[in-house]
Every structure is written in C-alpha cells, then in structure tokens.
Amino acid sequence: MGGFKLILGTPINAVPHPWLTLPVSGIMVNAYDILRVGLSRVRGRGLRKLLGIDNDDVELWIDSGGYQFLRRGIDPGTYKIAKVYREVDADYYISLDYPPGPLDDNETRARKIARTISSYMSLKNTLRGLVEEGRLIPVFHMAVGESLRLQLRSYEPHSCIAAVGGLIPHFMQRSGKGSRLKAVLFLTLLRKLWRGKLHALGLASAAVIPLLKIIGIDSGDTQTWRHKAAFGKIIVPGLGERHISGQKVRFGPATLRENEVDIYREFVKKASSLFNVTHESLVNSFEARALFNAWILLEVASNGATYRGTSKPFAKLYEAARALKKLPPDELEAKLAGLLGVAKLPSAESSSYVEVKTVERVPSYTALNYTTVEEA
Incomplete structure (x- = not known):
C-alpha cells in the first residue's frame, strides 16, 4: 500500500486553519463558496492570502461546487466555473460534474455522466493552459459498459490525473443492497483501467483511508475533521x-x-x-x-497510525478489497454490472482493455506527486 496525500476540505471563512500548525499537503475549497464570499476578494492570490497560505508547498485545490449548487437547484454552467478558475490562483481545479443519485436508474445515470463529460470538454476548450499543465481534473462516475468506456476515451488523451465522484452516498449505504461494495468494485475497476493519478472526492475519512490505500487510490479530500468536531x-x-x-x-x-x-x-x-x-x-x-x-x-x-475502529462491516470491506484487487477488469466489471442491474456488457472482442488503457498526449507535470482519501 502506497502513501496518500490528504487534502483537507474547508469553508473559506472557517476556523481553525490546521495548515498553520500541521504539515498539511493541500487544502480544498469549492467554487460555490468562492462566489458566496465574492470573487473580487479572492482573485489572483487573494484566496491563498485569505486562507493564510503563504507556503507554495501547501497545494490549493478548487472543486466546482457542483453538489452545493445542485442541491440548491442552481446549475452554474461551465461559463461561471471557468470564470472562477481563470481568475483564482490554485494548483488543481476539479471539472464541473453532475453526480448520479445513489438510486438513479441506469438511463438517468448515463445521462448525467454524459453531461459531466460535456462539461469537461467545454472547460477543456476554454481553459487550455490548465489542461496543458495537467491541472484541470475530470470526474469519473460509477458506470459499466459504454458509459464507462466513454469516460475513459474522453479523459485519457487530455489528463494524467482524474477524480472519482458521487461515492459518498454509497458509503453511507443509500444505494440499496451491496451499496458499499458497489463503490469498492468501481474504485478497484477504475484503478486498473486508469493509468494516471486518481483522487477520491470526499472520501478521505479515517475509516476509508485504509480501504483506498489497499485499492491504490492516490489522494482524496475530506471535511470530516470539522464535521466530527462539530458533533x-x-x-x-x-x-x-x-x-x-x-x-x-x-x-x-x-x-x-x-x-x-x-x-x-x-x-x-x-x-x-x-x-x-x-x-x-x-x-x-x-x-x-x-x-x-x-x-x-x-x-x-501517512501510515503513522492504524485506523481499526470497531466496525465489522468496514473490516470485511478491507478484506473484500484485497481479494477484488487480484481480479482482472472484466470480472470486476461483471460483478459491478450485476449489482447495478445491467444485463448486458460489451463482448471481450469489442471492449479491449489494452486499447482503453493506451494513453497518448498525456501532459507532463512534475508537481503531480500528490496522494489521499475520506469517509462517509
């Protein structure tokens, strides 16, 4: 199991600021919060100043805030997100995504994934400099079959780092039978198919970090450090x-x-x-x-402590992840398809994983040695 880069999520005007005291690798804020605070206050390096980040060794990540916008019935569109990303200095920018709900049917899921891909393509064309530097991060959502292949084909030529989103409800067991197992299967499958870095959005809790280390996910973010304290x-x-x-x-x-x-x-x-x-x-x-x-x-x-907790279900998930990691992609996809109720997958002849894994024109960006992850 490799190391992780832990990215601490935070509201912009919140306290405390652990990065002033602890060796924090990165901080994540979201575009919704930026617009709420006022873009004029955080333009350029203003956000870093507001957060007290005067050390460039601490990475600054900006999430699109898609979840925050959508839960309020707002679709920000790529124009508004591009404006934020163009004007605020950060290290990484997460593409606008439309997360499928945990109980969405397969047609609805495919439609939201297609919209997420379309948003990335729009931002890619608008923010070419970020793409060339490997700093605009596309988002994968749980899928099998053509929806999965479409995501891979769309992202691989343009990015050497991707995020996995929409899995928090699965870890909170809101997607029916085998809820957490679906998330573990998809993460394991994607880890085998995506050759670049993988970041787990919102999954870097104490209970889930060991799981993602087993799978081989590189990084992740969390606000559980604040949420647990509030309770x-x-x-x-x-x-x-x-x-x-x-x-x-x-x-x-x-x-x-x-x-x-x-x-x-x-x-x-x-x-x-x-x-x-x-x-x-x-x-x-x-x-x-x-x-x-x-x-x-x-x-x-950082492997400085082992999280064992008292949860037998999570202990079983760790063991399941170790076993699933040994399986080839086609078996993993078949198992996930069964849980998702997808009756038919492409034949082996029409879905070469070797071709899917071929990556050309991947940006070279020396600052990509990051790593992380979270709990629901």
Whole structure:
C-alpha cells in the first residue's frame, strides 16, 4: 500500500486553519463558496492570502461546487466555473460534474455522466493552459459498459490525473443492497483501467483511508475533521470515533469506555507536544477537536497510525478489497454490472482493455506527486 496525500476540505471563512500548525499537503475549497464570499476578494492570490497560505508547498485545490449548487437547484454552467478558475490562483481545479443519485436508474445515470463529460470538454476548450499543465481534473462516475468506456476515451488523451465522484452516498449505504461494495468494485475497476493519478472526492475519512490505500487510490479530500468536531466527536486510531464534549450523543459510539482511556491519553499526550491541546480543551472547544481530528487524519494517511475502529462491516470491506484487487477488469466489471442491474456488457472482442488503457498526449507535470482519501 502506497502513501496518500490528504487534502483537507474547508469553508473559506472557517476556523481553525490546521495548515498553520500541521504539515498539511493541500487544502480544498469549492467554487460555490468562492462566489458566496465574492470573487473580487479572492482573485489572483487573494484566496491563498485569505486562507493564510503563504507556503507554495501547501497545494490549493478548487472543486466546482457542483453538489452545493445542485442541491440548491442552481446549475452554474461551465461559463461561471471557468470564470472562477481563470481568475483564482490554485494548483488543481476539479471539472464541473453532475453526480448520479445513489438510486438513479441506469438511463438517468448515463445521462448525467454524459453531461459531466460535456462539461469537461467545454472547460477543456476554454481553459487550455490548465489542461496543458495537467491541472484541470475530470470526474469519473460509477458506470459499466459504454458509459464507462466513454469516460475513459474522453479523459485519457487530455489528463494524467482524474477524480472519482458521487461515492459518498454509497458509503453511507443509500444505494440499496451491496451499496458499499458497489463503490469498492468501481474504485478497484477504475484503478486498473486508469493509468494516471486518481483522487477520491470526499472520501478521505479515517475509516476509508485504509480501504483506498489497499485499492491504490492516490489522494482524496475530506471535511470530516470539522464535521466530527462539530458533533462533539474526536477520532482515535484503534478505537474509532468517540463523543467527548458532553453534547447529547446523536449517533455512533458513546463516550470513552474504561478500557479505552489509556489509548486516548497517549494520543492526547503526543498531540500536546506538537500543538496546544489538552483533555479540557478537547471537551470544551470545537477548534481544539477539529485540529486534533485533522492531525489524526494526517497520521492515518501517512501510515503513522492504524485506523481499526470497531466496525465489522468496514473490516470485511478491507478484506473484500484485497481479494477484488487480484481480479482482472472484466470480472470486476461483471460483478459491478450485476449489482447495478445491467444485463448486458460489451463482448471481450469489442471492449479491449489494452486499447482503453493506451494513453497518448498525456501532459507532463512534475508537481503531480500528490496522494489521499475520506469517509462517509
């Protein structure tokens, strides 16, 4: 299993800023938030200044904010996204995508994937410089058959890095039977077919990072470091998530058990030697919990800690991923097609994976040595 580059997602005006204290590789914000804050405030290097990034070693990623726009009934279109990408200085820009819903039928899924491809092609033609530098990132969505091949044919000649989107609902088990397995199968299949870097959008949680390491995904982003803290929770490798703030327990495991206290104290002791955190601050402060959680995710992503948690379903997923990784692409696709209810796939003669994997005119960009991933 290789290393990961963990990208921390954050609202623009939010606190804390872990990258001021910890060795964070990258930060991700989204175009919806940029437009809400005001493009004039973040134009050029203004966004970096607003976030306090004065070190170019910390990468800045911008997501299109497609999910945020669409949940509000807004279609920003590629013109508005291109304007943001043209005017705001960042390292990587995620193409506008239209994520299929977890229960969409195959026809609806194919239509949204086609629209996502069309958006990438439009942005590619508008932002040629970003394409040549390998900084405009297309987005794959779960598919088999021609919809999958269309994505591969559309992206491979133009990009050496791609993202995988729309999988959070699957990890949250919202797509029916075999929900998480569908996501694991698609990630494993795509890893075998795509020769460039792969970034998992929104999947870099403590529980999912080990899974994506097994599969061989290169990087990913997450805001779980903030979300868990807001619910009064901290992440502890070997234990999972624990409520520590005294807030009412709304979901998940409750407070630390007696046999877990010593493990927790060891991590607090280590964290306190790196930044100002104590048991009392974790109990009383959202910012302390968020910073602690960000540090834990960095530890998990860098192999500095093992996340075992207490979830038997995730333990089974890890084992499934190890087994599936050994299968050839056609078997993986057949299994995924069965779960998606796709009755017929192209024959072996009409779907050469060797041809699909041929990559020409891939941009050479020396800064592509990044890596990551998240939980639902």
